[in-house]
Amino acid sequence: MDSPTPSQPKPKRSFKSPFAFPRNCVYRPLRQIHNTERNQKLPADQPTYFTLNAPPSLLPAKKYSDISGLPAPYVDPHSKLRYANAEEYSNMQHMPSDIINGYLTLRGYTSAVG
Template identity: 90%
Template sequence: MMDTNSLQKPKRSFKRPFAFPRNCVYRPLRQIHNMERNQKPPADQPTYFTLNAPPSLLPAKKYSDISGLPAPYVDPHSKLRYANADEYASMQHLPSDIINGYLTLRGYTSAVG
């Protein structure tokens, strides 16, 4: 006769579905937000929604002033950023007041003469 212990499948812990531990309470984000809003913690105590992230170590992305595409190039004369040769060709025919308008939208402080 066969032993009944040998017929049982071994328990595999990695096949169990995920479950929170019994001492862990699941709270949705809305509930956390409402709890923090109602508690009124001191101003110097950080909360879930007031934590500030450190500054990024990556350089800021630069976009074309004309099309909004990622711009690897800058015109040395007008200081406008452009993405391809077609934009550069169209920039050559722009009057200086339009160029100044693009630069002020971007926040560039130097004026083009």
């Protein structure tokens, strides 16, 4: 096999090329981002990398069962507890009201009626 001459370029072997960042992308370390955000005078309502107060999500909140913690597509209209399957529903029918109220307070449910 003949070796490539100076006038011939080496054949490109993509499987041997190391990872390279794109040339038009600027990568900054986290410390540099923090320093630039701290030095800028940004409005208080604009979120940055280091603020905890971000705007609320536009996606609806996921609902989970009050008993098992599984995703709950059902709500009992009488007790307002969320449940995931028929077995949980049958267990809820035999619960005393103080335990049901305990589950509702853990979830943070407040009734509109009072």
